[in-house]
Amino acid sequence: MEEKVLEILRETFELDTVDATCSQASCEAWDSMGQLNLVAELEDVFDISLEPEEIGAMKCFDDIINILKTKGVKP
Structure with missing residues (x-):
């Protein structure tokens, strides 16, 4: 699961490289629109539905994994 999330982060935010330290604070592309694109991709790939509170809590790689x-x- 971790590798797939890293791949989604890399593709969603058009990054050359990404690791487990990726967060809103360290990634310029992780803005409100980026967050929406990230959520859509996560919901599609993992066949889940995320609640608004969960979406708001996603601020870094570890948050995504925990959710x-x-x-x-x-895993």
């Missing part, structure tokens, strides 16, 4: 785990996505 996906609560949704039953297996």
Whole structure:
């Protein structure tokens, strides 16, 4: 799951490289529109539906992983 999330982050934000330190603070492309694109891709790839509170809580790679785990996505 972690590798897939990294791939989604890299593609969504058009980054050359990405690692587990990726966050809103370190990625200029991770703005409000980027967040919407990220959520759409995560919901599509992992076949889940994210609640507004969960979307608002996604501020870094670790947040995404923790939220996906609560949704039953297996590592």
